[in-house]
Amino acid sequence: MRRMLVDQSDITKTRMEDVPRQDLEPGQVRLQIERFAVTANNVTYAASGFAIGYWKFFPTGIDGQGLLPVWGFAEVVETRSELLEEGARLYGFYPLAEELIITPEEQGPVILDASPHRAALPVVYNRYVRAKARSALDEGMQSLLQPLLATSYLLSDWLQDQQFFGAQQVIVGSASSKTGLGLCLYLAELDPRPVQVIGLTSAGNKGFVEGLGACDAVVTYDEIESLAKLPSVYVDMAGNAEVKQRLHAHLDAELRHSCAVGTSHWDQFRPKQDLAGPKPQFFFAPSQIEKRRADWGPGVIERQIGAAWQRVAERADDWLDLREHQGIDSAEAVYADVAAGRAQPRDGHVIAL
Ligand SMILES: NC(=O)c1ccc[n+]([C@@H]2O[C@H](COP(=O)([O-])OP(=O)(O)OC[C@H]3O[C@@H](n4cnc5c(N)ncnc54)[C@H](OP(=O)(O)O)[C@@H]3O)[C@@H](O)[C@H]2O)c1
Structure with a gap:
């Protein structure tokens, strides 16, 4: 073996x-x-x-x-x-x-x-x-997308549940990651949508994120200081300590919530940081599932997650x-x-x- x-x-x-x-x-x-x-x-x-x-x-x-x-x-x-x-x-x-x-x-x-x-x-x-x-393609797509887009969907559901913490913009860190782009896509589906969706990514991946068509604006890590100082939520898939430091310093009290989801920049992560604004909170997807089971009864959120990742997977050829x-x-x-x-x-x- x-x-x-x-x-x-x-x-x-x-x-x-x-x-x-x-x-x-x-x-x-x-x-x-x-x-x-x-x-x-x-x-x-x-x-x-x-x-x-x-x-x-x-x-x-x-x-x-x-x-x-x-x-x-x-x-x-x-x-x-x-x-x-x-x-x-x-x-x-x-x-x-x-x-x-x-x-x-x-x-x-x-x-x-x-x-x-x-x-x-x-x-x-x-x-x-x-x-x-099933076909190799179907199994490949499920292996690749289901675990990531389930989290993207739960993040979108949780942000709505929290009324977006009163924010006017949601900033998605590492927006070119599948988990990040999934969140952008699920937020873009909302109608009406009370927040702007801002994709934050590296310069080399900016065009890719723009091409998704899900973000109102795409900002690179070099351009953090150009972000509008509006009430904001940061949803961080990157875990990059310097990026987090600068984003918190720039938005400071306008940052209504900072949510730590991932560390795609795993080699730039620091577990302890002194940051301006709110302390980042780890997003634990199973807690949102439990909450929705209590709100809606068993099976409902699971069906929504299943439909959500398949909906995105069906249209994934574009990206x-x-x-x-x-x-x-x-x-x-x-x-x-x-x-x-x-x-x-x-x-x-x-x-x-
Ligand atoms: N907490 C949870 O429940 C949960 C669930 C699912 C995923 N996650 C986390 O979300 C993150 C994204 O996962 P994924 O599988 O969706 O990623 P992916 O699709 O493989 O993302 C690739 C992207 O990550 C960034 N990246 C990757 N490696 C990098 C490196 N060494 N240096 C700098 N940038 C790098 C780049 O994006 P940019 O240029 O846009 O930064 C790249 O386009 C992971 O940390 C994952 O663990 C957490």
């Missing part, structure tokens, strides 16, 4: 490794991983592997070496559980490896991995959804080129490019095994 190890003290260092296949214990199934996406989100999993605990999902047994979590599809190739038959396909959270052994447990319509080492970890990552065999790479070894170069910020925002990288 081949897998990609990430050096936990320098996440830009990786190596491929072959390990012997383990025999299944009673109750376990072997999943052959077939397709997964690699984006800045996965690099963030590595960068925050200890702080948030992403290294705990797929332990390697090797000190200082971690397995990168990815979203994708796998097929049951061997089973010692009555719950999953050979040939069943599952969408969910996998290690960057050729296979994963899970201990399935039924939880309503989904399968939970009840392996003891995952018991204390957030359940949202332990759920696997049965999937019908997304799906790039499928063959074989697990291709993941190393893709990961290196994404981590170094060399990947193009138009490209959606999917590895097929």
Whole structure:
């Protein structure tokens, strides 16, 4: 079984490794991983592997070496559980490896991995959804977009729920990221829309964000001081300490809320900062899901999220080129490019095994 190890003290260092296949214990199934996406989100999993605990999902047994979590599809190739038959396909959270052994447990319509080492970890990552065999393109799009656009949609829903904190503009940091552009697209759908949507991005990605047609204005990191001093909300997918410092200093009391979502600029992140204006608050998507379950009853927000990512995926041809790479070894170069910020925002990288 081949897998990609990430050096936990320098996440830009990786190596491929072959390990012997383990025999299944009673109750376990072997999943052959077939397709997964690699984006800045996965690099963030590595960068925050200890702080948030992403290294705990797929332990390697090797000190200082971690397995990168990815979203994708796998097929049951061997089973010692009555719950999953050979040939069943599952969408969910996998290690960057050729296979994963899970201990399935039924939880309503989904399968939970009840392996003891995952018991204390957030359940949202332990759920696997049965999937019908579909085209490579459809599976690639879901691997790439569902986990990111679900967060974009929940952010848009939460901002509306908060009446945009009384702001007149929402500034989306790292607007060329899929999570960032998803938020811009969902905000642009609102009619009436009480806020301006401002995409904040790097100079090289400005044209890409403008091309989405979802922002009222696109501002580069160099131009932060040109932002209108209006009541604002900052939704930050970049996590870049200098950008945050300057944006808070410029808007100061006009910044009504500062929301920390991601660290696509993971190598420019600083966990503690002295900032003007409000203290950034981490956005925890599962809390908004829980709130909407309480507001609207079970199932409603889930259906909205499902419809929302598919709606955007159907029209993604304008801004997304799906790039499928063959074989697990291709993941190393893709990961290196994404981590170094060399990947193009138009490209959606999917590895097929
Ligand atoms: N909290 C949550 O629940 C949650 C959920 C989903 C995603 N997120 C986070 O949102 C962020 C975006 O994830 P994604 O998968 O949507 O990203 P993506 O589509 O892979 O985004 C790529 C963009 O990120 C920026 N970037 C990436 N690597 C960089 C680097 N090394 N240096 C500078 N800029 C870099 C660039 O955008 P710009 O030029 O526009 O900056 C680039 O176009 C991640 O940190 C992810 O973890 C959080």
